[in-house]
Amino acid sequence: MISNFQTAIANKEFLITAEVTPPKGGNPQRMLEVAELLKNRVHAVNITDGSRAVLRMSSIAGCYLLLQRGIEPICQVTGRDRNSIGIQGDLMGAYSLGIRNILALTGDPLKAGDHPQAKAVFELESVRLLKLINKLNQGFDLNNKPLTDGNLNLFTGAAVDPQSKSWSGLQRRFDAKITAGAKFFQSQLITDFDKLELFMNQIAVDCDRPILAGIFLLKSAKNALFLNKNVPGVQIPESIIKRLEKAEKPLEEGIKIAAEQIQLAKNICQGVHLMAIKREDLIPRILDLANIDNLT
Template sequence: MGLPRFGRWLAPVEHAAKGLFFDCQMCGDCALSVTGLACPMGCGKQMRNGPCGGVRANGHCELRPGQRCTWLEAGEGDLRMQGGARGEHRPSWRERVAPLDRRRAGQSSWIRVISADQARRAAGSGIAQAAVPTESLELVDPVRPSGPFEQACREWHRSGRFIVTVEIAPPDSPDPAALLQRAARFAGLVDAINITDGAGANCHMSSVAAASVLAAAGCTPVCQVGCRDRNRIALQGDVLGAAALGVRNVLCLTGDDVSQGDHPEAKPVFDLDAVNLLHILRGMSARGEYASGRKLEQAPQLFLGATANPFVPPYADRVANLERKIDAGARFIQTQFCFDLGLIEDFMREVRARGLHERAAIIVGVGTLGSAKALRWMAEHVPGVHVPQAVTKRIAAAADQKAEGRRVAIETIHALRRIEGVAGVHLMGHKNEAALAQIITECGLRQAPQPAAVA
């Protein structure tokens, strides 16, 4: 009996056995051996490299509140497979799990392991692994030319000059005037301006278009690119188009749950996760190849980044996930809102222990909202945001809540500057540009631009 015929016989047996123990969905690219026997297909976003940043405070899934996060189960399972050593994962835990080959759905993974094992035994090597090791990157590639934001990251690495970035949501209009007006508030104050990509699963002008508008106006944009709405073909095409329009800084995200936004009936895609998107874009930039292996006529010059969320479970595995992203190509990291200095200090302690701050610029998210009510709403409705009650109570008790919110942000920035390895701050506040610009100058990060002299 040949292997293909044997595979057709083996598939239902495999499905029954793995379905009973692991809720197997027969994806055809089994990763159980490197995900602690927790099937990634059980993840609400089908992430091959989790967890996402939206895990709830109780450890449950962003999309399925009644279900524990698959990647918490995976981490615990991997520790058990290592023999229960406290905090010690197997070497394969930090390696990237390749994206699904959707042609294999319903096929036996066992038969592929058997055939790969036979080939490797004949060649004198071990059996195939689902995880794919990736070579490490330096913070800045000295060979290729760099843009202004990349230079800012290099300058921090050399002299400690603190990086400042800010986030702006694209407009709900084809007229770019309002976007340019909002961006103009930060002239001379920031190193780059992030443009969100359907943040919160709400529809706006595309991040590629908005970032291109800013680039044409002389700004330095960071184009956020999420995996929720596009498959790997569309993602590569969009990033290539952005590069053609002068956008070289790309922040890779997995993406928010569609049920939180204004189109909850929409179909999420999640063909890739952030780690695999980084790997693919790195291949386009460094090797001049699409994910398919087909050569590009000219490679785009990209400066790739990713996100991190040290403020939600699983706390112990957040640095491992960060390391996967850096291995895959991220050279700057922007975190979720930081309202808890204790958690960021713990996170950075492990980051320093692994030397990750030397390979990527760690830029911590800081923000302000207009009231304690708005802060409570965000903590309750925005997945991945953690706000200690002490912060909310302090702002609620203030006579001027907006001013108190700014003071909290300024104090947080001063504290972050004292933490070794923190390269900068990423300022966020929905349509609150005036307050963010004020925070930048009041805490001494940058000097307010002088008004032009009148002739």
């Protein structure tokens, strides 16, 4: 079965994905309500896997609940919390439930989250995780033993940070992820679109993989300053912070900024990945303001 997201990539469509956080508890109602608002507005919905090392419902369970409602998920899988046996078992289970899209991630450090005393695993970082999924797709486990009950056919993606301070390191990791089997890339939060364009023209120019620029809904200047201080790699410029400070309604200004950034990205790369933590309900408004039509 080929996913709708995979078909959109093959058709060279401008891709829209959005991130939704699963619940902290057993009631998925809010997650499902938000995901329903994104139906026919995005090609796929990412369900995070313990993002920022904060405890949440498993991404596989969240993705399965979305599939039951006709919403295509991208299941985030990190190497932080499980060893190779656990990850392989989870990937087999995800595939059996109809989940096809996987975003392979290393995972945020535990000290950033709500269980800093927990024991990290990190047996597999993102490149080794991509290689593992490629093996499973070919019908073999990590030890090159045949999967006696059928191979998988997962469509894998990876993260990329075009604003990385190490250009050579960025090139090396990007190439390694392509070699390991990444078919699409979702970027970290982008604010420097000149750097994104440079990345597209110098590093990603011949990769033949869609790059989706990470667009984050900034709710206030305080929110922007918090991200700069606490999220590795985030570099929100002073000009945006000042704009939010001066705004009579900072949230409305944040919506405008996100819409403007989508329009910038349309001229540079093949899609956007929208992050509006705790306000995912505003994503349709952002898309409307950016003149992005419904998918149907």
